[in-house]
Amino acid sequence: MEGVDHLAHERNRSQFDVNDMKIVWAGSREAFEVSDRMSRLVANDPAFRKDNRVHLTRKELFKNTLRKAAYAWKKIIELKLSEEEAGRLRFFVDEPAYTDLHWGMFVPFLKGQGTEEQLQKWLPLAYKMQIIGCYAQTELGHGSNVQWLETTATFDPKTDEFWWPGGLGKVSTHAVVFARLITNGRDYGVHGFIVQIRSLDDHSVLPGITIGDIGVKFGNGAYNTMDNGVMHFDHIRIPRNQLLMRFSQVTREGKYVQSDVPRQLVYGTMVYVRKTIVIDASNALSRAVCIATRYSAVRRQFGSQDGVETQVINYKTQQSRLFPLLASAYAFRFVGEWLQWLYTDVTQRLAANDFSTLPEAHACTAGLKSITTAATADGIEECRKLCGGHGYLCSSGLPELFAVYVPACTYEGDNVVLLLQVARFLVKTVSQLVSGKKPVGTTAYMGRLQHLMESTCKVQKAEDWLNPSIVLEAFEVRSARMSVECAKRLSQFTNQEEGFHELSPSLVEAAVAHCQLIIVAKFIEKLQGDIPGNGVKDQLQKLCSIYALFTLHKHLGDFLSTSTITPKQASLADDQLRSLYAQVRPNAVALVDAFNYTDHYLGSILGRYDGNVYPNLYDEAWKDPMNDTAVPDGYHEYIKPLLKQQLRNSRL
Numbered sequence: 001m002e003g004v005d006h007l008a009h010e011r012n013r014s015q016f017d018v019n020d021m022k023i024v025w026a027g028s029r030e031a032f033e034v035s036d037r038m039s040r041l042v043a044n045d046p047a048f049r050k051d052n053r054v055h056l057t058r059k060e061l062f063k064n065t066l067r068k069a070a071y072a073w074k075k076i077i078e079l080k081l082s083e084e085e086a087g088r089l090r091f092f093v094d095e096p097a098y099t100d101l102h103w104g105m106f107v108p109f110l111k112g113q114g115t116e117e118q119l120q121k122w123l124p125l126a127y128k129m130q131i132i133g134c135y136a137q138t139e140l141g142h143g144s145n146v147q148w149l150e151t152t153a154t155f156d157p158k159t160d161e162f163w164w165p166g167g168l169g170k171v172s173t174h175a176v177v178f179a180r181l182i183t184n185g186r187d188y189g190v191h192g193f194i195v196q197i198r199s200l201d202d203h204s205v206l207p208g209i210t211i212g213d214i215g216v217k218f219g220n221g222a223y224n225t226m227d228n229g230v231m232h233f234d235h236i237r238i239p240r241n242q243l244l245m246r247f248s249q250v251t252r253e254g255k256y257v258q259s260d261v262p263r264q265l266v267y268g269t270m271v272y273v274r275k276t277i278v279i280d281a282s283n284a285l286s287r288a289v290c291i292a293t294r295y296s297a298v299r300r301q302f303g304s305q306d307g308v309e310t311q312v313i314n315y316k317t318q319q320s321r322l323f324p325l326l327a328s329a330y331a332f333r334f335v336g337e338w339l340q341w342l343y344t345d346v347t348q349r350l351a352a353n354d355f356s357t358l359p360e361a362h363a364c365t366a367g368l369k370s371i372t373t374a375a376t377a378d379g380i381e382e383c384r385k386l387c388g389g390h391g392y393l394c395s396s397g398l399p400e401l402f403a404v405y406v407p408a409c410t411y412e413g414d415n416v417v418l419l420l421q422v423a424r425f426l427v428k429t430v431s432q433l434v435s436g437k438k439p440v441g442t443t444a445y446m447g448r449l450q451h452l453m454e455s456t457c458k459v460q461k462a463e464d465w466l467n468p469s470i471v472l473e474a475f476e477v478r479s480a481r482m483s484v485e486c487a488k489r490l491s492q493f494t495n496q497e498e499g500f501h502e503l504s505p506s507l508v509e510a511a512v513a514h515c516q517l518i519i520v521a522k523f524i525e526k527l528q529g530d531i532p533g534n535g536v537k538d539q540l541q542k543l544c545s546i547y548a549l550f551t552l553h554k555h556l557g558d559f560l561s562t563s564t565i566t567p568k569q570a571s572l573a574d575d576q577l578r579s580l581y582a583q584v585r586p587n588a589v590a591l592v593d594a595f596n597y598t599d600h601y602l603g604s605i606l607g608r609y610d611g612n613v614y615p616n617l618y619d620e621a622w623k624d625p626m627n628d629t630a631v632p633d634g635y636h637e638y639i640k641p642l643l644k645q646q647l648r649n650s651r652l
């Protein structure tokens with residue numbers, strides 16, 4: 001029945017204050033207030049309707065996205081929204097669009113790479129959306145290997161194909177273009193340029209440039225709202241001052257001047273976007289977990305006692321699949337908060353020409369982007385399976401969420417390629433120990449290598465696994481021993497690069513171990529701080545233990561093969577995990593309510609706040625255009641003749 005809360009019994013069981021948890025999830029009371037207001041503004045405006053997307057053709061879908069993006073922009077101006085409010089409004093509109101790349105990459109690149117003079121020219125145009133930008137780095141033949149991009153920009157003291165860039169296909173008027181800078185006959189490698197690609201008068205493509213959409217992508221709706229594009233340059237000319245010259249310049253005479261900064265600063269936007277992708281992983285995973293948790297509390301199947309079937313959320317297998325994902329959503333939230341701090345810190349240091357934490361920032365953003373997106377993509381699919389058959393319906397919200405999310409494992413750096421960057425960073429850290437260099441930041445634990453190599457796990461009973469110091473040490477020991485083992489095997493190769501490639505699968509596993517340690521450590525650090533709210537900290541401690549012990553269980557091979565723990569201690573960890581699932585069970589629905597997602601944003605019949613699934617699932621079916629007529633199109637051409645023929649045959 002409408003208006004009845006079918007999950008009230010679940011909400012009444014919770015042992016903490018959901019409103020207090022909402023503040024912790026949002027990061028602050030102010031952040032919660034902005035998010036709550038923007039999500040309701042979007043949910044209550046029919047212009048932002050999204051339940052019809054699956055029935056639109058690609059062109060209708062794209063035009064609908066342009067309409068929404070323009071309407072959102074009008075709202076932002078009309079309501080004089082702040083940058084934060086505007087960002088949250090676009091987030092809740094929930095539609096990949098060219099604006100993601102304009103605000104998410106084009107503007108940050110300009111801000112990070114332009115000179116003061118260039119910023120004064122281009123930023124006001126970009127902020128007022130008088131130009132629309134995209135980020136054109138990936139070519140048909142190269143995406144991961146940026147150093148081998150083939151587009152060239154040759155300085156002509158007298159007077160250059162991209163593939164994938166979002167927003168490029170149909171909308172962008174300008175592009176940040178990556179090309180090899182050649183001047184005075186010398187190739188200075190990849191640099192960033194700003195290039196106008198369409199007329200600001202009639203949007204026609206400028207001469208010497210060919211632009212198109214790269215075609216339909218994975219899944220219905222999904223990322224097809226975005227005009228990922230293809231672009232070909234044929235000897236176009238741009239003014240010298242459209243080389244973004246904050247870190248390197250070309251003089252009027254064509255002389256190349258490189259300021260004494262690491263060349264990798266040209267990659268700065270990728271570090272920034274990888275950081276936002278980690279935060280976005282917690283958004284996407286929490287959304288899937290919210291749907292699967294509420295539906296698991298509604299769904300009953302088998303196991304009847306006094307004539308009432310069992311809620312599937314009470315099955316231990318359902319809990320062992322669902323609750324680690326719930327814990328991961330919170331874990332990624334908090335590591336994302338820390339990564340935001342790290343990024344801000346490194347940016348401040350760069351401004352003071354202090355490049356000391358740049359390698360750490362690169363390794364952390366690359367590694368955490370990789371493991372949080374992989375876990376989130378797998379987690380969304382697991383949430384679909386946790387919802388049984390109904391999870392496969394678009395009205396569950398899960399298929400489209402999966403289809404929109406999975407490219408995160410590829411864009412902004414293929415996950416394996418990025419983990420190999422972390423592996424290089426770890427191997428380098430271990431090798432520098434010999435020379436006495438003290439590791440700092442997230443590798444500081446390597447400074448206690450002697451202890452970690454000799455340490456034995458102190459767990460004797462299941463409850464010992466609730467001790468954060470014991471858990472943290474186990475993850476440090478596992479990671480340190482895997483890195484040292486790789487470094488040792490690598491040292492047996494005369495050609496280090498050859499050794500690195502030969503051992504790369506093991507190196508990737510060591511990189512994963514290090515990144516999982518960071519997530520566990522940051523969750524524990526979060527809990528050592530002040531966590532306001534009734535019962536909130538207690539719940540988060542349970543989720544932290546679940547994240548750590550589930551990760552340990554999933555990677556048991558590492559922990560046993562490095563002798564970090566014994567089989568007995570592994571079994572005690574399982575016992576503790578099951579006990580934690582039972583403790584989280586009465587709080588599960590309240591823990592997902594704390595994400596404060598509107599039904600509009602969830603876009604899921606299964607995840608409705610009121611849990612009134614079946615009547616709404618049934619009604620939704622009839623809305624499908626397939627049910628416009630009882631007799632389907634094609635009956636008279638293909639079914640009627642067949643049935644008649646079969647009837648005649650049967651009488652012969």
Ligand SMILES: CCCCCCCCCCCC(=O)SCCNC(=O)CCNC(=O)[C@H](O)C(C)(C)COP(=O)(O)OP(=O)(O)OC[C@H]1O[C@@H](n2cnc3c(N)ncnc32)[C@H](O)[C@@H]1OP(=O)(O)O
Binds near residue numbers: 104267410412
């Ligand atoms: C709202 C959310 C949703 C957001 C919505 C988003 C919508 C979708 C957006 C997607 C947009 C895109 O995909 S844009 C395109 C994204 N493309 C990528 O991410 C390309 C991935 N590839 C790369 O980043 C690079 O090619 C590498 C890192 C793999 C290799 O670079 P390389 O130049 O060959 O460097 P390499 O020889 O390996 O290393 C040389 C030295 O540089 C260092 N180094 C390498 N990269 C960096 C770096 N970024 N910062 C600092 N340092 C670095 C290395 O550690 C090493 O240090 P040392 O050892 O010498 O000390």
Ligand SMILES: Cc1cc2nc3c(=O)[nH]c(=O)nc-3n(C[C@H](O)[C@H](O)[C@H](O)COP(=O)(O)OP(=O)(O)OC[C@H]3O[C@@H](n4cnc5c(N)ncnc54)[C@H](O)[C@@H]3O)c2cc1C
Binds near residue numbers: 141144413
């Ligand atoms: C939805 C979407 C949006 C995108 N938006 C943009 C955009 O706006 N702008 C932009 O410039 N680009 C964009 N891209 C492109 C994206 O950045 C690249 O696809 C990404 O960087 C991966 O590069 P690649 O395609 O060359 O993969 P490849 O590197 O070719 O990967 C193919 C396989 O090779 C493996 N591999 C590659 N190198 C190594 C190695 N050294 N060692 C071991 N294995 C290796 C990879 O792990 C992978 O399994 C987008 C891509 C997608 C899917």
